[in-house]
Amino acid sequence: MVTIYDIAKKTGFSVTTVSKALNNYADVSEKTKKLILEAVEEMNYFPNSSARTLTTKKSWTIGVIFIESLGIGIKHPFFNEVIESFKQSVEMYEYDLLIVSRNLYNSKKSYLDHFRYRGVDGVVVVCSNVDDEQVKELMNDPIPSVVIDLSSETSSVVFSDNRLGSKMAVDYLYSLGHTKIAHIAGHEKTFAGQQRLQGYLESMKTLSLDVVEDYVVDGDYFSHEGGYLAMKQLLALESPPTAIYAASDSLAIGAIEAIRDHGFDVPKDFSMIGYDDIALARYMNPKLTTIRQNTHEIGQKAAELLLKQINTKEKLIEQVKIPVELIVRESCRKL
Template identity: 75%
Template sequence: MVTIYDIAKKTGFSVTTVSKALNNYSDVSEKTKKKILEAVEEMNYFPNSSARTLTTKKSWTIGVVFVESLGLGIKHPFFSEVIESFKKTVEIHEYDLLFVSRNMHNQKKSYLDHFRYREVDGVVVVCSTIDEPQVTELMEDSIPSVVIDMDSQTSSVVYSDSLEGSRLAVDHLVSLGHRRIAHIAGHQQTFAGKERLKGYVDSMTAQKINVESKYIVDGGYFSKEGGYEAMERLLSLETPPTAIYAASDSLAIGAIEAIKDQGYEVPEDFSIVGFDDITIAELMYPKLTTIKQQTELIGEKAAKLLLEQITNKEKIVNCVKIPVLLMERESCRKI
């Protein structure tokens, strides 16, 4: 079996340097790390987990928490893409992911209790809800953590620029001649929902368009059903909007179904812009114009933020805002 000493002999570096490179220490140059990792791959080196844990005083495990309101868990298209990217990044540094249940020994435990019991090195939380005590407890603890899709003053966070996304959506619709622009909002107990609504109001104001309360409809927790019901309310208005900016693609898809069920068409009768750019957005008819979240970049940045904390054995409070992109497709038209 190949050992760390074999790697040291092949590369010409000391065992200490090899160990530091494998554990991503910052005082080892990228050139040295590259040479050592190439040797590791060539010699098919696989460290003994028990020995590595004793030597490094780390479990080489990162805890994962999902908190989302639709009950989809890992099936949620945004969350699953982000975690896949996160996983790819931490796997390079030989970390495993631990998805937790709050049931431990048939007793309800907090996420923090569970992670302490498992002695994880850090925690990533993918969360949509602002008021979640279990998540707040994690963020305020000394354990290294990074939270995705939220803002915080006590933990590192990574999230998309929803304010800019709203501006892109509204400005695009205005450029097509629309003035009666409605917003199907996400639930205001979510960070994304609040930010996208604020962005809509700010952008409409910047365009010198009066923001009418009748054109702001609550779509709930970003579901297709919520989008459908919200669009029904907009269609019942005496003067319906000509364009709709929805706070998620699922809300937009529901809105399009409601429009079609009442005998109208998109974009001939109503223009629609979504938010997320989930896979189906490009496959549906008409193809959905939407604001793209860069899920791969979100996951990668979150992983690097957490690995930095673990390596330096220090909790860091940092905020990374990821840019969004307007994806122009077929669901909007000029009037």
């Protein structure tokens, strides 16, 4: 059986350096880590979990919580892609993930209680609900944690630049000649919904465009149905918009369906831009113009922040804002 001593002998590094590299310590260079991890893979090195736990005082397990309001769980496209990226990043350092259900078998036990019981080394939370009390409890606790899709002053957080994404969307529609631009917003209790709405309002003001009260419509929790119902409201207006910026691709897809059901066309009658760049966006007819979130970088950066806390044994408070990108396809036209 291959041991850590064999890895040290092959790479020429000390056993201590190899151990630090495997545990992602900050005082080992990325070049050294890369060489050691390549040797680990080549030699099929598998550390003994029990011995490693006793030696390092770690469980080598990271808790995962996902909180969303559509009831589709792990199949949620944003959650799925972010956690897959996070998973790939921490697996390089031999960590396993423990995904905890929203409905714990003991309703009196909080997420924090559950994770303490299971002895996890850290926790990653995907949550956009700014009012979730159990997430607030986690963020305020000394346990290493990183929260995705929220802003906080008590925990490390990673989120997309939602306001910049809104600016990109509105600016693009304006560049095509649109001035009557509506917004189908995400739920007011979600961080992304709040930020994207704020970005829309700021962008409209910067461009000296009137924000018609009826042009801002609630799309609920970013759902297809929410987009459909919101678009029906816009279509019923005496003076409907010529372009719509939806706070998610699911909202945009629902809105496009409503437009078609009422005998209109995208982009001939209405231009539509979404947010997220889910896989379906590029296969629609017309292909959806949207704001792309870099889910790979979000997951990777969240992993880096959490592993840094685990290894330094310090609660770190950092905010990382991930850039977004405008993806131009076929759902918008020039006036």
